[in-house]
Amino acid sequence: MIENLVIVESPAKAKTIEKFLGKDFRVISSFGHIRDLVKKNLGINIEKDFEPVYEIPKEKTKVVSDLRKASSEAKNIWIASDEDREGEAIAWHLAGVLKLDLDTTKRIVFHEITKDAISNAIVSPRKIDMNLVNSQQARRILDRIVGFEISPVLWKKVQPSLSAGRVQSVAVRLIVEREREIFSFKTESSYRVTAMFRIDTNTASAVLRAEASKRFPDEKEARKFLELCSAAGYSVTGITVKPGTRSPAPPFTTSTLQQEAYRKLGFSVAQTMAVAQKLYEAGKITYMRTDSTNLSKLALAKSREVIVSEFGEKYSKTRQFKTKSKGAQEAHEAIRPAYLDNSNVPGNQNEKKLYELIWKRTIASQMADALIEKTTISIDMNNSPVIFNATGEVIKFDGFLKVYMESTDQENNDDERDVIPPVKKGMPLYYNSITASQKFTSPPPRYTEASLVKKLEELGIGRPSTYAPTISTIQNRGYVSREDRPGEKRSLKILTLEKGKIASTPKTELAGKEKSKLFPQDIGMIVNDFLMENFSAIVDYNFTAEVEEQFDEIAMGKLKWTGMLHDFYGPFHKTIENTLEKKDRKTGVRDLGKHPETGEPITVRMGRFGPVAQIGTTENGSKPRFASLSKNQLLETITLEEALNLFRLPRSLGNHDSDEIVVGIGKFGPYIRFKGKFFSLKKGVDDPYTVTFERAIEVINEKNEDDKKKVIKEFGDIHVLNGRYGPYITREKQNYRLPKGTDAEKLTKEECITIIEKNNKSKKSS
Numbered sequence: 001m002i003e004n005l006v007i008v009e010s011p012a013k014a015k016t017i018e019k020f021l022g023k024d025f026r027v028i029s030s031f032g033h034i035r036d037l038v039k040k041n042l043g044i045n046i047e048k049d050f051e052p053v054y055e056i057p058k059e060k061t062k063v064v065s066d067l068r069k070a071s072s073e074a075k076n077i078w079i080a081s082d083e084d085r086e087g088e089a090i091a092w093h094l095a096g097v098l099k100l101d102l103d104t105t106k107r108i109v110f111h112e113i114t115k116d117a118i119s120n121a122i123v124s125p126r127k128i129d130m131n132l133v134n135s136q137q138a139r140r141i142l143d144r145i146v147g148f149e150i151s152p153v154l155w156k157k158v159q160p161s162l163s164a165g166r167v168q169s170v171a172v173r174l175i176v177e178r179e180r181e182i183f184s185f186k187t188e189s190s191y192r193v194t195a196m197f198r199i200d201t202n203t204a205s206a207v208l209r210a211e212a213s214k215r216f217p218d219e220k221e222a223r224k225f226l227e228l229c230s231a232a233g234y235s236v237t238g239i240t241v242k243p244g245t246r247s248p249a250p251p252f253t254t255s256t257l258q259q260e261a262y263r264k265l266g267f268s269v270a271q272t273m274a275v276a277q278k279l280y281e282a283g284k285i286t287y288m289r290t291d292s293t294n295l296s297k298l299a300l301a302k303s304r305e306v307i308v309s310e311f312g313e314k315y316s317k318t319r320q321f322k323t324k325s326k327g328a329q330e331a332h333e334a335i336r337p338a339y340l341d342n343s344n345v346p347g348n349q350n351e352k353k354l355y356e357l358i359w360k361r362t363i364a365s366q367m368a369d370a371l372i373e374k375t376t377i378s379i380d381m382n383n384s385p386v387i388f389n390a391t392g393e394v395i396k397f398d399g400f401l402k403v404y405m406e407s408t409d410q411e412n413n414d415d416e417r418d419v420i421p422p423v424k425k426g427m428p429l430y431y432n433s434i435t436a437s438q439k440f441t442s443p444p445p446r447y448t449e450a451s452l453v454k455k456l457e458e459l460g461i462g463r464p465s466t467y468a469p470t471i472s473t474i475q476n477r478g479y480v481s482r483e484d485r486p487g488e489k490r491s492l493k494i495l496t497l498e499k500g501k502i503a504s505t506p507k508t509e510l511a512g513k514e515k516s517k518l519f520p521q522d523i524g525m526i527v528n529d530f531l532m533e534n535f536s537a538i539v540d541y542n543f544t545a546e547v548e549e550q551f552d553e554i555a556m557g558k559l560k561w562t563g564m565l566h567d568f569y570g571p572f573h574k575t576i577e578n579t580l581e582k583k584d585r586k587t588g589v590r591d592l593g594k595h596p597e598t599g600e601p602i603t604v605r606m607g608r609f610g611p612v613a614q615i616g617t618t619e620n621g622s623k624p625r626f627a628s629l630s631k632n633q634l635l636e637t638i639t640l641e642e643a644l645n646l647f648r649l650p651r652s653l654g655n656h657d658s659d660e661i662v663v664g665i666g667k668f669g670p671y672i673r674f675k676g677k678f679f680s681l682k683k684g685v686d687d688p689y690t691v692t693f694e695r696a697i698e699v700i701n702e703k704n705e706d707d708k709k710k711v712i713k714e715f716g717d718i719h720v721l722n723g724r725y726g727p728y729i730t731r732e733k734q735n736y737r738l739p740k741g742t743d744a745e746k747l748t749k750e751e752c753i754t755i756i757e758k759n760n761k762s763k764k765s766s
Contacts, residue, residue, distance in 0.1 A: 002026050005074035006108075007067065007094055009081050012281035013113065017080065020115045021122075028070055030081070034060050035093040037140065042148050044141055050565045052141055056097065064097060071098045076106065078125065083109035083332070084289050085139075085555060086465055088132035095128060102128055111296075112338045113283035135555035138564060142166065142547070145569065146538065149576050150531075157579070158530055158586045159523065159606060163477060166538060166547070167462050167470050169531055172479045173539045174455055175447055176520045176528045183637060185443035190215040191222035191436040191495070195388055197234060197379065197429040199421060206421035207432065210379055210388035215439075219493060222436040226497045228384050234429040237387070238378035245369040248400040250293035250321035251334035251362045254464035255457045257288070260361070262450035263407035265353050266516075268482075269449040273468045275354045276335070283338055284345050285358055289464040291457075292332040293321035295362070299333070302340040303366040311402060317368040336362040360404040367400035375420045379429060392420035431497070438492040446517040449482065460545035479524030485632070487513030522611040522635045526588040533586075534579045537571070592640040602643055604635045611635050613643040630665055645689065653693040661696050663688050672696050679703045715749035718756075729755060 006027045008014045018027040037043035038055045045051040056064050071077055079094055081087035087109070095105050106125035110117040146166045154162040193212035198205045216222040252260070257276065261267040267275070276288035295303070300318050307316040321334075337359050345355045372395050379388040395401065423429075447455065453467045462470060474480045490511040496503050520528070531539045538544075547568075553559035589605040592613075600616040607626070611633070616624040627646035629638060650664030650673075662673045663681070670681040670688035679699050681688060686695065713720040718731045727744035729736040729752050736759045738744060 002070065002074040004076045004078065005070055006078045006080050007071075009087065009090060010277075010281055012278065016113050016281060016283045017118055020113075020118045026070070026074075028067065030067060030090065030094060031060070031063050033090055033093065034064055034067070034097055037144055043144060046569065049562045050141055050569075052137060054093070054096075067094070068098060071100070078106045078108050078122070079128070080108050080110075080121070082289070083111060083287060084465055085132045085136040088129055089136035089140075091128050092130070092133040111333050112286040113280065114338050131557040132555050134561040135551050138554055138561040139551055142565060142568060145565075145572070149573065150535065150538070153534075153576060153579050154527060154530070157582075157584075158526060159608075162523070162527060164527065164531060164535075164538075165470075165473060166544065167456075167466055168473050168477075168479075169528070169539050170461055170541065170544045171452060171456065171470050172474050172520065172524050172528050173532070174452065175474075175480050175518050176525050178444060178447060179520050179525075180636075182443040182446065187440050187443070189438050189440045189492070190217055191219070192439050193222070193225065193229075193434060193436045195229070195379075195434040196432045197388075197390075198432055199423060199427065199429060208377065208379075208390050208421055208423065208429065210377070210390035212386050212388055214386050216436065219438075219495070222495055223502060225384070225386070226434060226436055226495055226502050229381070229431065229434045230497055230500050230502070232381040232383045234379055234381060234388075234431065236377060236423050236425055236427045236429065237380045238376075239423065239425055240376045242374045242376075243396075244372045244374055246372060246399075246401070247369050248319075248364045248367060248404070249361065249406040251295060251336055251365045252358060253291050253293060253323070253334060254289050255291070255453050255467065257335055257358070258453050258467060259450040260407060261354060261357060262448060262516075264357060265350075267350070267354070268516075269453060269468045269471050271350070272354065275350045279345075279347070279351055279355055279358075282347075284342075284347075284351075284355060285338055286333050286336050288335055290332045290335060291323060291464050293323045293334045294332070295320065295336060295365075296333055299336055299340065299362075300366065303363060306340050307363060307367055311367075314397075315367050315399065315402065317399075318366055321365070334362075364400040364404035367403060368397070370395060370399035370401045371397040377420060377423060390420060394419075434497040436495040438494070440490070440492070440511065446514060446519065448516055449518065452518060459541050460548055461541065463548065463551075474524070477524075478521055479527060480518050480520055482516055483514065483519050484516065485512065485514040487511055520634075522588060522606055522629075525634070525636060526586055526606055529588075530586045534582075535575060537575075588635045590635055592638070592643050595644070602640060604629065604638055604643060606635065613638070613646050615647065628665065631669065649688055653691075653696050656693075656697060656700075661693065661700075663691055663696065672699055674700055712744050713747060715752060718749065718752050720744050720747055720752065731756060 004021075004025045006014075006017060006021065006025055008017060008027060008029055009032055011029045011031070014027040014029045018025070021027065035054045035056050038053050043053050045053060077098075077100060079091040081090040081094070088107075091107055094100070095102055105128065107128045108121035108125050110121045143166050147163055150164040151162065154164060192215055195210050195212070197208045197210060199208065212225075214225075216225055249256070254273075258269045258272050261272040262269070273288065276285065279285045280288050300320070304316050304318055335358055337355065340359070340362065343356070343359050344352060346352075347355070372393055375392045375394070377390040377392075379390065381387070445451075449471050452471065456462045456467065456470070475482060487510040489508045492507050492509060494505045494507050496505065528539070550559055550564050554561045554564065587605045588611075589603055592602045592604060594600065595602055595615055598615075602613065602615055604611065604613045606612075607628075609628075611629040613627045613629060614624050616622055618624060625647065627643075627649070629635070629646065633642065650662045653661040653663060653672075655661070656674070659675045664671060664673065665688055666678070668680070669683065670686065670691075672679040672681065672691075674696075680703075681691060681699065686699070710722045711719060712722060712727055718729065720727060720729055722744075723735075727738055727742075729738065729747075734756075736756050738747075738755065742755075
């Protein structure tokens with residue numbers, strides 16, 4: 001008999017907990033969910049009050065068998081799945097599958113995997129909370145209904161194999177709307193004037209940097225102003241010194257951790273959650289899915305102890321932050337280190353970096369405000385109403401800044417803080433140089449994964465557990481892609497006044513450079529437009545936020561979950577029926593104009609294999625020509641000229657070794673085709689429209705040389721190759737690992753065949 005059996009979600013968590021509980025306890029893992037809605041059909045009996053039909057997936061049968069055996073041998077069973085709604089549902093499913101009595105099964109939760117937290121949980125178990133379970137069931141069922149009923153409509157009206165989701169569709173809408181804001185944005189330029197003043201006639205004296213209070217619309221106006229500046233006298237007319245404070249940011253929630261890990265560490269949202277999960281399961285941080293900024297009394301006391309010990313009494317200021325997000329679980333804690341006296345932990349580089357970020361943020365949140373002194377100097381011209389302003393900031397006491405400063409999403413921060421030299425009111429100033437720089441307005445920024453999470457949270461859409469899967473799903477479906485864009489060079493002018501003379505200097509800057517931004521794809525835009533037109537409620541921001549609030553009310557026992565589903569389903573299903581009755585299809589078709597030589601119509605639309613441009617029609621038995629759009633082109637913005645350009649490919653570069661060399665663009669980018677093989681053109685180096693015959697030969701030869709280095713041995717259709725992870729065997733497009741210790745150089749054909757046969761046998765048996 002097992003005295004005490006504890007069931008957790010993950011093996012890593014089981015290992016950590018077992019260390020604390022001792023020999024009287026056995027801890028095993030369910031490896032996440034053990035039961036889900038059946039995959040065939042809807043999996044929900046709508047007529048029977050939305051009764052869900054659950055099944056144990058094939059891959060979980062062995063896990064369930066092991067759990068049943070262990071539970072049948074145990075005296076006491078404790079279910080210790082995570083403390084959120086998903087964890088509560090896992091506990092309920094475990095109880096159901098293992099035939100455990102809900103009244104006697106001990107449900108325990110903890111926010112951190114520490115000895116104290118586990119011991120306290122064991123002595124104060126509770127029952128499974130059916131309100132939390134029903135909230136999770138309502139979310140799962142509603143999302144299944146939306147996906148199951150809208151997807152076939154998309155297949156019929158847009159394109160096969162498409163799907164839609166409640167939160168995912170809203171996330172796509174945000175990205176599409178932002179892209180259209182960028183499309184319609186008209187860039188304007190103006191001239192910003194900055195001056196470098198000295199405080200006396202000595203050219204080496206201290207310098208004061210100041211900016212003119214007015215911007216000028218064009219070069220002519222800017223030059224006129226500089227001419228006035230050349231003849232002007234300058235004096236200090238005002239000095240304002242204001243003391244101020246800066247306060248630290250609250251401890252991390254799931255959302256703010258995802259944002260800051262992206263900004264400071266470059267982690268994707270999914271990466272942040274995967275690393276945080278490892279830290280939590282190893283007992284290093286508290287639970288990583290939370291929307292609360294609360295810290296426990298113990299954590300507040302420990303933070304103070306660490307701060308006073310490390311930095312001194314004056315750096316400590318205990319704070320309890322109020323959570324701003326709707327429906328936040330105030331009883332939970334923020335994400336913090338489990339042991340605050342550990343400023344770092346062992347682990348891989350990503351674990352160390354994320355832990356250090358969490359530690360700094362937590363400690364900084366309990367530190368004193370930074371004290372600053374902001375100085376503003378006003379400088380008058382004696383021949384113009386325009387004034388110059390100089391601002392400077394001095395940190396009088398660093399406070400929390402000693403440990404941590406929050407990053408922002410602002411990419412270009414022109415707000416420079418300068419050291420102000422000692423000046424007095426009425427003091428004359430003399431210019432060293434005055435510069436009018438041409439500046440261009442920027443369109444709204446595209447979303448990063450982190451800024452999209454921030455926006456969803458602001459709108460009250462989604463909860464801590466949904467952000468990462470939502471962002472992964474919209475990318476996996478091909479509706480959105482995360483990309484870098486190199487940007488384009490843009491010319492601008494700089495006018496500089498020095499010693500009474502104005503010089504004009506041309507300059508270039510890189511405009512539109514993007515790093516890890518979310519771009520909508522054509523199919524994402526078409527699906528979004530279709531949903532906006534036919535299912536406006538589903539992609540409505542307020543509706544989606546209201547649904548989240550209803551899930552929260554179910555979790556608190558204030559709303560019946562089946563009643564909520566009834567209220568939703570009636571109008572939703574009616575909309576499905578009405579949409580299916582419509583005859584039109586959505587293909588994103590757009591007429592670009594006529595071919596300049598033949599007069600044939602040129603259109604773009606979503607084809608079976610992606611967006612295409614088309615010349616001509618099928619009228620009068622003629623055959624239209626098609627060309628795929630390139631990666632960065634969209635149906636909505638491609639021009640007639642760009643579409644015509646697509647038909648220049650594939651193009652022949654001539655013959656070599658009695659075979660034609662053809663250049664084109666395929667699914668994986670620009671390529672050269674020669675003797676039935678494909679050779680990729682180098683990104684940023686080779687342009688498929690201009691690449692020469694000579695350069696194509698170079699690319700082919702380089703690839704052939706690389707391929708030769710990969711080949712260790714050849715036996716007809718069997719090849720022994722050097723791969724990324726070491727030597728391997730390949731035959732008929734199948735790869736086979738070499739047994740440990742095999743010398744690839746000495747392999748014979750017979751030995752290769754034996755290895756292949758053994759591999760094939762083991763694959764069949766598994």
